[in-house]
Amino acid sequence: MNTTGSKGIGKHPLIEMLGVTKVYGTGQAAMHALRGINLRIDQGEFVAVMGPSGSGKSTCMNILGCLDTPTAGAYLFEGISVGKLSRGQRALLRRHYLGFVFQGYNLLNRTSALENVELPLIYRAIPAGRRRSRALEAMEAVGLKGWETHTPSELSGGQQQRVAIARAMVTAPMVLLADEPTGNLDSVRSKEIMDLLTTFNQKQGITIVMVTHDPEIAVYAKRTIRFLDGVIDSEEQNGGVG
Amino acid sequence: MLWETVLLALREIRRNVMRSSLTVLGIVIGVAAVITMVTLGGGATAQVTSDIAKMGTNLLQVRPGQLHRGPGGTRSTANMFKVDDAEAIAREISGVAAVAPVASEMLQAIYGNANWSTTVTGSTNGFLQVRNWTLDSGRQFSEGELRAGKTVCILGSTVRKELFGAQDPLGTTVRLRNISFKVIGVLISKGQSSFGTDQDDFVLIPLRTLQRRIAGNIDVSRIYISAQDGISTNKVQEDIERLMRERRRISLGKDDDFHVRDMEELVSTLTGTTRVLTALLGAVAAVSLIVGGIGIMNIMLVSVTERTREIGTRLAIGALERDVLMQFLVEAVVLSSFGGLFGILLGLASAAAGARFLAVPFVLNIGIVVIAFLFSAAVGVVFGYFPARQAARLDPIEALRHE
Structure with a gap:
């Protein structure tokens, strides 16, 4: 199995998976979602994760996002073994280092765009004034200046996803995990979203791991990992669009 | 947060x-x-x-029998008081403003075709004083009427309304157990008490008249005492208790066969x-x-x-x-x-x-x-x-x- 990422000089192994296995259920009914994954993602990388449904990519993303823990093997985030952490400690890891973008946006209904963006800062106990100014900056960075008071139902899908990206980016996370971020969008909106992600990756050096099944979206990433039946089937470098 | x-x-x-x-x-x-x-x-x-404060918190009541808290109420076997007891209290206890010995019966009061079942209270003019009654019209009992046990009566306003309606009852006669009583006074209404009873529903006659002509005994079922202003009712109560023990010959260590209640106790x-x-x-x-x-x-x-x-x-x-x-x-x-x-x-x-x-x-x-x-x-x-x-x-x- 290929464990080498794009090991550039000065790059820092941010994420390491060593023989990660995930089994759901026990005995006869046991379902092996992951069968020994070895993976390394360095700081500043933009990685696309592909594979058919049931291939283990979602399980892998859940583990990467510290939402789940491996059954066997080790997942090291900045050298910390996440599998040994409690639920609360993993929540704190997410709070301080990770950003999430979901396929279905997952914005809070009947809550203004700005308040949605402020949400992760509330959990970081950032005072209201600073929170507001940072959320406004993030809204501007995703090109939604002037839409702050709109609620999700008043925004288009592309705009909603941009609010979600602003929400993920407002904390300046080390890693942005995006699960099918363009899954619900047409090609024009998809391109806008991908351009946005690429900019964050290149300008701010934020590491992005993105699940997609669209090859045209995957090419925005510099590296593509393909899952099949719970193992990494192939890895390839691409030039990256941008 | x-x-x-x-x-x-x-x-x-x-x-x-x-x-x-x-x-x-x-x-x-x-x-x-x-x-x-x-x-x-x-x-x-x-x-x-x-309401009770209106009645006067300086009011004391002496009744025969012990006061039982809880079921059973007052014990009725104890001896009744006599008029002498009330007189002794008025004579021997200091700080007493007025004393009213009282006996009462439930009777039909009849005037013409109207009749009304009411309480007939036998007492003295002291009753009007201790219970703060004011005459609406007419007069109090005279000394002679009280002493001789004359058949005169003072009506509570409910009895007056039920028997006479708008008519002036003064000077007419009301029959109580086939005895004619001349109406000499009518009281001002006090209205319903907060315990739900009609305070105005009674006829007042001289105590001696009630004892002789109606009850046929010389019993006094309770004695009302009002203390003078500024006198502690507790002090008066203690004096009355001592006096009554003496008069009823209750030996040391035995329980009282009567009780004195002040209104504050009633309030509580x-x-x-x-x-x-x-x-x-x-x-x-x-x-x-x-x-x-x-x-x-x-x-x-x-x-x-x-x-x-x-x-x-x-x-x-x-x-x-x-x-x-x-x-x-x-x-x-x-x-x-x-x-x-x-x-x-x-x-x-x-x-x-x-x-x-x-x-x-x-x-x-x-x-x-x-x-x-x-x-x-x-x-x-x-x-x-x-x-x-x-x-x-x-x-x-x-x-x-x-x-």
């Missing part, structure tokens, strides 16, 4: 005003019921107290009764608070299910279990506190209306208002905890997948 959570809860409640108000309706009704009951109860107590007995009643009604009302709490729990559980994805999102972006728990708990508490607040307003309003209707004073009890509010908030904590824990324990992966 807590303030943020409160704001968040307020926003959540505002999002669904209709449902939120229906949710807290149980609490509103519960709190309103408690406040109404307790306020009206307090008003009734205040009324009783003031009566307010005690209303307090028990108030507590009972309050307890019934508290049950509806519990029911209201269950309503809140129900809606919070629904809310947790509806907002599963939101909870998942919050957990994913770094909310701790504690944060989610607090969010839902605070929401439940804010809801129930709102219910408490509205319930207090509603309760005070209906208590004010009820007080007017029942003609009792409106007595604001700040204590019960505070307790009702705290209790409703506590209902939020107790019944909000379970749904909040459900929310906090959600698996973020499952929650995010929830449709």
Whole structure:
């Protein structure tokens, strides 16, 4: 199995998976979602994760996002073994280092765009004034200046996803995990979203791991990992669009 | 952070005003019921107290038999008093303003075609003095009438109304047990007492007349004594007890076969009764608070299910279990506190209306208002905890997948 990422000089192994296995259920009914994954993602990388449904990519993303823990093997985030952490400690890891973008946006209904963006800062106990100014900056960075008071139902899908990206980016996370971020969008909106992600990756050096099944979206990433039946089937470098 | 959570809860409640108000309706009704009951109860107590104060707190009553607290009442085997006893009290005890020996019978009073069943009280002019009665018209008994046991009477205003209607009764005769009594006076109405009895429903005749012509004995069933202003009723009470023990030859160490009650004691007995009643009604009302709490729990559980994805999102972006728990708990508490607040307003309003209707004073009890509010908030904590824990324990992966 290929464990080498794009090991550039000065790059820092941010994420390491060593023989990660995930089994759901026990005995006869046991379902092996992951069968020994070895993976390394360095700081500043933009990685696309592909594979058919049931291939283990979602399980892998859940583990990467510290939402789940491996059954066997080790997942090291900045050298910390996440599998040994409690639920609360993993929540704190997410709070301080990770950003999430979901396929279905997952914005809070009947809550203004700005308040949605402020949400992760509330959990970081950032005072209201600073929170507001940072959320406004993030809204501007995703090109939604002037839409702050709109609620999700008043925004288009592309705009909603941009609010979600602003929400993920407002904390300046080390890693942005995006699960099918363009899954619900047409090609024009998809391109806008991908351009946005690429900019964050290149300008701010934020590491992005993105699940997609669209090859045209995957090419925005510099590296593509393909899952099949719970193992990494192939890895390839691409030039990256941008 | 807590303030943020409160704001968040307020926003959540505002999002669904209709449902939120229906949710807290149980609490509103519960709190309103408690406040109404307790306020009206307090008003009734205040009324009783003031009525008794009107009667005169310097009033003492001596009755034969021991006062038993609880079932059984007064023991009736003890010897009755005699007129001598009342005279002895008037003569030998200092600080006494007036003494009235009293005996009474239930009789039919007849005038023309009208008849009315009433209490016939035999006493002296002292009775009018100790019980604060004022003559509306006519006169008191004369010394001669009292001494000779003449058949004259003074009517309470109820008896006058029932027998005479608009007619002037002075100078006419009323028949009591086939004896004609000349009406010499009519009393001013005192109205209903707070214990629900009609104070004006009686006929006053000389004590001696009652003893000789009606009862056929020389018993006095009770003696009223009013103390002079500025004299301690306790002191007078002790003196009377000593005197009566002496007169009734009760040896040392034996219990009294009579009792002296002052009105303050009566006040405390009566307010005690209303307090028990108030507590009972309050307890019934508290049950509806519990029911209201269950309503809140129900809606919070629904809310947790509806907002599963939101909870998942919050957990994913770094909310701790504690944060989610607090969010839902605070929401439940804010809801129930709102219910408490509205319930207090509603309760005070209906208590004010009820007080007017029942003609009792409106007595604001700040204590019960505070307790009702705290209790409703506590209902939020107790019944909000379970749904909040459900929310906090959600698996973020499952929650995010929830449709």
